[in-house]
Amino acid sequence: MSRRKLIAANWKMNHTVATATAFIVPLRAALPRLSRVDLAIFPSFFCVRPLADALAGTPVAVGAQDLFWEESGAFTGEVSGAMLRDAGATMVIIGHSERRHLLGESNEIVARKLAAALRDALTPILCVGELLAERDAGEENSVVERQLASAFHGMGEAMAARVVIAYEPVWAIGTGRTASPQDAQTMQAAIRAWLGKHCGSSADAMRILYGGSVKPDNAAALAAQPDVDGFLIGGASLDPASFVAIGEAAAR
Ligand code: PGA
Numbered sequence: 001m002s003r004r005k006l007i008a009a010n011w012k013m014n015h016t017v018a019t020a021t022a023f024i025v026p027l028r029a030a031l032p033r034l035s036r037v038d039l040a041i042f043p044s045f046f047c048v049r050p051l052a053d054a055l056a057g058t059p060v061a062v063g064a065q066d067l068f069w070e071e072s073g074a075f076t077g078e079v080s081g082a083m084l085r086d087a088g089a090t091m092v093i094i095g096h097s098e099r100r101h102l103l104g105e106s107n108e109i110v111a112r113k114l115a116a117a118l119r120d121a122l123t124p125i126l127c128v129g130e131l132l133a134e135r136d137a138g139e140e141n142s143v144v145e146r147q148l149a150s151a152f153h154g155m156g157e158a159m160a161a162r163v164v165i166a167y168e169p170v171w172a173i174g175t176g177r178t179a180s181p182q183d184a185q186t187m188q189a190a191i192r193a194w195l196g197k198h199c200g201s202s203a204d205a206m207r208i209l210y211g212g213s214v215k216p217d218n219a220a221a222l223a224a225q226p227d228v229d230g231f232l233i234g235g236a237s238l239d240p241a242s243f244v245a246i247g248e249a250a251a252r
Pocket of ligand 1: 010168172173174175176211212213214232233234235236
């Protein structure tokens, strides 16, 4: 099964409308060199509409970094999937470790958000990954399996097939410490095996990204692993040159 790689920029709480729009200029110029990979940008909510407009007619998808699971109502400060679609988003990140660990999102909340993304016809990137203490205790597989089991609980195979997974070991996020290509491959193969057992034959076509200190100089070795189907990139995605360089490394 050959899966097209997805190279996704998670800008977190960075970039204004002006700097986001400026980012697009060199990205557009590089698109002919990136035709072998899929690209997506996840800016702040405010930049979704301007970026979706600026990237209209290109193959670059725009997504949001979070959503709320209800469709509408008295939920001060929250944003629904329908609002995101209305702003031009086609994708959404669900359960990023910063939301799980800094903002207290439980597996149950993540499952609700994942279901809402699918209901609202957004392609979710579901983030899973263990803490350093969990890896040191040899618990990385059981932690990730629990995250997957909760997120996919009760979901039919056709729905599950629409989910993109991002394996992001928490100890590698923003630390400069990347998982080795072998460690990433081992976990991502285990994730695919889990998907095969619980989501059936679609597991083979589902994309599993790696995230955590991906840089232009480590991207090629990670991308060469059979179960690494692309990247979710934080820090190194803020600069267009390094985002493009990672895309080019993954396209080789
Ligand atoms: P990083 O972040 O590339 O800065 O480590 C990755 C992520 O949080 O998705």
